[in-house]
Amino acid sequence: MRTAVFRFPFFRHRNAVPDPSTAAAASLSKPAAASSAADQWDEIIRPREHLLRVNFRELWDYRDLLALFVKRDIVTVYKQTILGPLWYFIQPILTTIVFSVVFGGIAGISTDGIPGPLFYLGGITIWNYFSDVFDRTAGTFTNNAAIFGKVYFPRLVVPVSVVISGLIRFFIQMGLFLSVLIWYAATGSPVRPGVWAVLSIWCVAVMAGLGLGLGILFTSLTTKYRDLRFLLTFAVQLLMYASPIIYPMSLLNESRRQMMWWNPVAHVVEWFRFGFTGTGLPSVGGLLYTSLFTAATLFAGIIVFNRTERTFMDTV
Amino acid sequence: MTTVIQFENLSKLYRLGTVGTGTLSHDLNRWWHRIRGKEDPYSVVGQINDRTSGRNSTEADREYVWALKDICLDVQQGEILGIIGRNGAGKSTLLKILSKITAPTRGVIRTRGRIASLLEVGTGFHPELTGRENIYLNGAILGMKRREITEQLDDIADFSGCSRYLDTPVKRYSSGMLVRLGFAVAAHLRCEILIVDEVLAVGDFEFQKACISRMEDIGQEGRTILLVSHNLSTITSLASRCCLLVQGEIAACGSPADVVARYTQLLSEQKAEFHGAIRSAAVRAVDGAGHPQMVPLGGAVRFTVEYETPEEPSAPVIGIGINTLSGERVLSVNSNQNPERLRLGRRGQVHCTIDQLPLPPGRYSATVILNEHGARDIDVVEHAATFEVIDAPFGHDRTGFHAGVCVAHSRWQTDEETIA
Numbered sequence: 001m002r003t004a005v006f007r008f009p010f011f012r013h014r015n016a017v018p019d020p021s022t023a024a025a026a027s028l029s030k031p032a033a034a035s036s037a038a039d040q041w042d043e044i045i046r047p048r049e050h051l052l053r054v055n056f057r058e059l060w061d062y063r064d065l066l067a068l069f070v071k072r073d074i075v076t077v078y079k080q081t082i083l084g085p086l087w088y089f090i091q092p093i094l095t096t097i098v099f100s101v102v103f104g105g106i107a108g109i110s111t112d113g114i115p116g117p118l119f120y121l122g123g124i125t126i127w128n129y130f131s132d133v134f135d136r137t138a139g140t141f142t143n144n145a146a147i148f149g150k151v152y153f154p155r156l157v158v159p160v161s162v163v164i165s166g167l168i169r170f171f172i173q174m175g176l177f178l179s180v181l182i183w184y185a186a187t188g189s190p191v192r193p194g195v196w197a198v199l200s201i202w203c204v205a206v207m208a209g210l211g212l213g214l215g216i217l218f219t220s221l222t223t224k225y226r227d228l229r230f231l232l233t234f235a236v237q238l239l240m241y242a243s244p245i246i247y248p249m250s251l252l253n254e255s256r257r258q259m260m261w262w263n264p265v266a267h268v269v270e271w272f273r274f275g276f277t278g279t280g281l282p283s284v285g286g287l288l289y290t291s292l293f294t295a296a297t298l299f300a301g302i303i304v305f306n307r308t309e310r311t312f313m314d315t316v
Numbered sequence: 317m318t319t320v321i322q323f324e325n326l327s328k329l330y331r332l333g334t335v336g337t338g339t340l341s342h343d344l345n346r347w348w349h350r351i352r353g354k355e356d357p358y359s360v361v362g363q364i365n366d367r368t369s370g371r372n373s374t375e376a377d378r379e380y381v382w383a384l385k386d387i388c389l390d391v392q393q394g395e396i397l398g399i400i401g402r403n404g405a406g407k408s409t410l411l412k413i414l415s416k417i418t419a420p421t422r423g424v425i426r427t428r429g430r431i432a433s434l435l436e437v438g439t440g441f442h443p444e445l446t447g448r449e450n451i452y453l454n455g456a457i458l459g460m461k462r463r464e465i466t467e468q469l470d471d472i473a474d475f476s477g478c479s480r481y482l483d484t485p486v487k488r489y490s491s492g493m494l495v496r497l498g499f500a501v502a503a504h505l506r507c508e509i510l511i512v513d514e515v516l517a518v519g520d521f522e523f524q525k526a527c528i529s530r531m532e533d534i535g536q537e538g539r540t541i542l543l544v545s546h547n548l549s550t551i552t553s554l555a556s557r558c559c560l561l562v563q564g565e566i567a568a569c570g571s572p573a574d575v576v577a578r579y580t581q582l583l584s585e586q587k588a589e590f591h592g593a594i595r596s597a598a599v600r601a602v603d604g605a606g607h608p609q610m611v612p613l614g615g616a617v618r619f620t621v622e623y624e625t626p627e628e629p630s631a632p633v634i635g636i637g638i639n640t641l642s643g644e645r646v647l648s649v650n651s652n653q654n655p656e657r658l659r660l661g662r663r664g665q666v667h668c669t670i671d672q673l674p675l676p677p678g679r680y681s682a683t684v685i686l687n688e689h690g691a692r693d694i695d696v697v698e699h700a701a702t703f704e705v706i707d708a709p710f711g712h713d714r715t716g717f718h719a720g721v722c723v724a725h726s727r728w729q730t731d732e733e734t735i736a
Binding site: 041048062313 | 322330331343412413414415417418419420421422423424426427428429430431433435436439440442444445449452453456458459460461462
């Protein structure tokens with residue numbers, strides 16, 4: 001309808017007569033030029049690419065877009081809210097209060113001998129980063145279908161930007177955690193931050209990798225099997241209760257502890273808390289297992305994601 | 317002349333119907349065939365892309381369809397190639413594959429030079445961000461570097477005509493401003509090949525003129541443009557070569573004037589197929605002195621639809637949509653406009669009269685739809701009847717000047733007359 005409204009009656013017509021070579025090309029030509037210039041093509045679009053062909057160079061070329069996506073995520077989240085970026089603090093504080101009342105107060109679950117708020121805040125800070133990355137990357141294809149359907153750019157830019165913008169949120173909450181830690185240490189609480197706190201950098205990297213790997217694996221499968229979407233919220237919640245966030249690992253009996261050993265998130269949380277408060281049951285083997293698990297997940301995730309991005313518009 | 321884009325046997329298979337049901341079994345079957353080194357079992361049943369003729373084939377055959385089939389085409393540097401075809405002929409699919417939004421099922425595309433793809437203007441605009449921030453975001457999505465955008469920021473702002481509002485969130489922009497801003501960014505893309513899909517369909521008249529002239533400039537700079545449009549006059553005025561897609565295959569390729577002529581001829585030759593409940597449809601001018609399918613401008617037209625259903629429809633609605641030859645719906649009427657609901661037996665004839673057809677001269681085709689009120693369509697027949705509106709005195713006007721897509725009677729007065 002809209003196109004029909006205006007017929008462009010007075011546009012300059014191209015008075016250029018098509019030159020002979022164009023006219024020759026007008027007949028349906030077989031690809032004859034291929035032999036003369038076979039190697040000079042900049043790009044070749046094929047039905048299938050090799051499974052392991054992931055164009056990281058292209059991802060780097062789009063780093064400006066990556067930066068802009070990060071900025072967009074940070075700037076727009078709390079637009080038109082009264083408290084604005086304060087929400088970054090309010091969320092973990094409220095969660096800590098709820099945990100302290102319900103699990104510490106009512107249920108009376110031990111906090112490994114350190115003050116409850118510090119115990120919960122430590123767990124929440126590292127866990128939130130993981131669940132934030134996982135949750136938001138798991139919606140990559142479905143949430144961005146409108147953009148993905150119109151423009152090509154390396155799709156991996158979107159989940160990677162989530163990892164980075166989540167990191168900024170993590171640092172803010174980390175600041176909160178450290179302030180609380182310093183306050184408790186200054187008032188003589190039994191907390192012993194140690195040199196192992198350096199390992200928290202590795203903990204964050206592992207959480208980023210695991211969240212990203214699981215998230216992109218999830219979103220790739222969700223493009224076809226939507227059922228998984230309903231599983232996501234449940235899975236994240238389940239994983240939280242299966243990790244030592246609201247209770248210390250030391251509370252578990254031997255058999256349960258062995259079961260939890262296989263939960264990659266558990267080791268990261270224990271190491272993180274151990275580094276800053278000196279409590280918990282960190283395991284070197286566990287962290288090694290978690291790192292390998294993360295590497296494998298990330299590898300599988302990138303391959304599946306890379307394959308899905310080529311045709312997901314047909315199924316989404 | 318060098319070839320900058322080369323399509324070789326490009327094909328794309330689409331699955332119709334509800335995606336999600338049965339995909340697991342199909343996937344397993346496909347995977348089983350692949351590990352034995354056999355061909356995809358579903359590409360064999362894929363039919364040619366024809367939405368109207370699928371009725372007598374079985375359900376399974378209809379599920380997979382070739383949206384594109386063995387497209388071979390070379391595009392030369394500096395060409396402005398127009399692509400035309402009916403809705404669903406595969407135009408957008410072709411551009412989507414070329415833009416790397418979806419991968420082909422078979423075949424290869426080889427390209428030379430940086431490609432900018434403009435399937436939509438303003439992709440990725442975020443309502444909360446300012447005009448300036450959105451220029452950067454949109455430009456980066458289209459593949460521009462931050463530095464390139466900064467260099468051209470003033471030009472982009474000028475071209476869009478939104479310079480004064482650059483620091484206002486775009487949610488406060490009018491829709492026209494948004495479109496202009498989006499196109500301004502796209503117009504400053506540095507690329508050797510530009511792919512444009514119906515972008516000209518949006519925006520106001522002034523803006524469309526700016527777009528066209530911008531594309532002419534681009535064409536003169538020796539850059540290659542691929543242009544999809546429903547607007548045949550845009551194609552004939554802009555393109556240096558034109559391709560006609562019919563059911564996923566290239567039916568003609570050559571000078572725009574020839575191909576457009578071929579296309580309009582093809583459109584007028586379309587024949588309806590009556591396989592379902594609608595048995596036949598006819599159209600005639602009510603008081604036309606001449607040929608029954610020639611309706612004088614502003615005259616009355618009567619459609620007669622003959623139908624037969626297995627059981628008596630409880631709340632039938634018959635709709636008639638009138639389309640231009642290029643497939644645009646210009647008018648639709650339905651039996652619910654009647655004071656009382658239509659009552660139909662198992663078979664019979666229904667007449668529909670439009671007293672003053674507000675359509676300018678030209679050829680039109682009618683789509684007839686029979687459905688149950690609020691339920692699914694019982695039957696749809698495209699091109700059920702075609703007719704022509706011929707020029708005739710309209711009101712007291714004898715000039716025969718009718719620019720636009722519809723006509724209307726008008727009364728004219730001057731101040732003196734109303735006072736007198």
